[in-house]
Amino acid sequence: xxxxxxxxxxxxxxxxxxxxxxxxxxxxxxxxxxxxxxxxxxxxxxxxxxxxxxxxxxxxxxxxxxxxxxxxxxxxxxxxxxxxxxxxxxxxxxxxxxxxxxxxxxxxxxxxxxxxxxxxxxxxxxxxxxxxxxxxxxxxxxxxxxxxxxxxxxxxxxxxxxxxxxxxxxxxxxxxxxxxxxxxxxxxxxxxx
Amino acid sequence: xxxxxxxxxxxxxxxxxxxxxxxxxxxxxxxxxxxxxxxxxxxxxxxxxxxxxxxxxxxxxxxxxxxxxxxxxxxxxxxxxxxxxxx
Numbered sequence: 001x002x003x004x005x006x007x008x009x010x011x012x013x014x015x016x017x018x019x020x021x022x023x024x025x026x027x028x029x030x031x032x033x034x035x036x037x038x039x040x041x042x043x044x045x046x047x048x049x050x051x052x053x054x055x056x057x058x059x060x061x062x063x064x065x066x067x068x069x070x071x072x073x074x075x076x077x078x079x080x081x082x083x084x085x086x087x088x089x090x091x092x093x094x095x096x097x098x099x100x101x102x103x104x105x106x107x108x109x110x111x112x113x114x115x116x117x118x119x120x121x122x123x124x125x126x127x128x129x130x131x132x133x134x135x136x137x138x139x140x141x142x143x144x145x146x147x148x149x150x151x152x153x154x155x156x157x158x159x160x161x162x163x164x165x166x167x168x169x170x171x172x173x174x175x176x177x178x179x180x181x182x183x184x185x186x187x188x189x190x191x192x193x
Numbered sequence: 194x195x196x197x198x199x200x201x202x203x204x205x206x207x208x209x210x211x212x213x214x215x216x217x218x219x220x221x222x223x224x225x226x227x228x229x230x231x232x233x234x235x236x237x238x239x240x241x242x243x244x245x246x247x248x249x250x251x252x253x254x255x256x257x258x259x260x261x262x263x264x265x266x267x268x269x270x271x272x273x274x275x276x277x278x279x280x
């Protein structure tokens with residue numbers, strides 16, 4: 001972290017090598033963020049480029065009040081959300097509810113058998129997973145991506161999305177539950193798990 | 194805890210936290226005896242894991258990376274990459 005602070009400071013003073021190193025450090029994560037958010041390689045590439053262009057242009061404005069990656073993720077997230085809004089929805093908005101407590105408690109739940117993780121590398125399966133995420137409205141998708149896929153803390157996720165930690169938790173719980181329900185469907189439909 | 198529904202609500206609230214954290218020992222204990230809760234939590238964990246594995250399969254394509262550095266007018270030398278790549 002200390003090394004990064006030094007790197008950011010050098011980059012703020014126009015050190016091109018420091019800028020390069022920051023891009024190298026974060027390029028994969030920003031690309032993945034864009035890919036999961038938009039489910040489009042082209043959009044992910046656009047988000048990647050725009051994020052780092054803005055980073056270079058505005059890094060002198062970064063004051064260190066938050067961590068550097070929080071600042072950078074917020075830039076990427078804003079670009080990504082703008083992109084999402086500008087596109088017609090592929091799927092109708094689904095209703096995202098809290099887990100049905102009565103259902104969980106009353107029906108004898110069946111376990112999923114051991115999952116063959118090798119299947120995930122198949123493009124067809126990953127496409128199906130992407131389609132399920134695409135059904136999630138943006139406000140839930142963003143939390144799921146940041147918290148579960150990028151493993152950011154509740155606090156950092158809340159800062160990036162500018163929502164309260166409680167909201168982050170509720171959205172995450174609903175997103176996880178929604179995806180689980182959707183995966184149940186996939187299991188039944190294709191026997192994938 | 195007061196009643197079963199209250200417990201289920203807390204289990205759900207717990208699911209908005211880190212899945213491996215221990216925000217509430219009482220809930221962890223309860224999960225041991227509540228089979229449906231255990232199955233539910235296991236499925237949520239598997240769901241997250243499936244997505245994590247799927248996410249790691251996608252790599253930043255080389256051409257996209259090259260284009261990025263060209264656009265930014267920055268240097269993407271192997272030396273720099275060795276220096277700081279963590280993944």
